[in-house]
Amino acid sequence: MVVEIAELAGINLIHRIRLTLPPEADVWGRKRRVWTDPRYRILDYSTPEVLEVDLRYLAQVGIGSDVTKWYLALKQ
Numbered sequence: 001m002v003v004e005i006a007e008l009a010g011i012n013l014i015h016r017i018r019l020t021l022p023p024e025a026d027v028w029g030r031k032r033r034v035w036t037d038p039r040y041r042i043l044d045y046s047t048p049e050v051l052e053v054d055l056r057y058l059a060q061v062g063i064g065s066d067v068t069k070w071y072l073a074l075k076q
Contacts (some may be wrong), residue, residue: 002036003015003046011063013051013054013055015046015050015054016043016044016045016046016047017044017050018044019042019044020043021035021040021042022034023035023041025034029056037062
């Protein structure tokens with residue numbers, strides 16, 4: 001949801017990790033086929049840790065603000 005809202009504001013957040021998988025891999029000492037169709041060689045997924053780092057960076061450069069202290073104070 002955060003990424004979609006940022007896109008509406010014209011901000012492209014970095015939130016994905018991309019892994020390129022080999023066609024075969026050793027699993028427990030045996031060769032296993034990971035993919036046969038090359039379009040499945042890339043595993044692309046979103047992760048909250050990468051998103052958090054990008055949000056903190058944007059706050060440092062003046063796009064938005066870091067509200068961590070405010071948010072944590074609400075929980076008390």
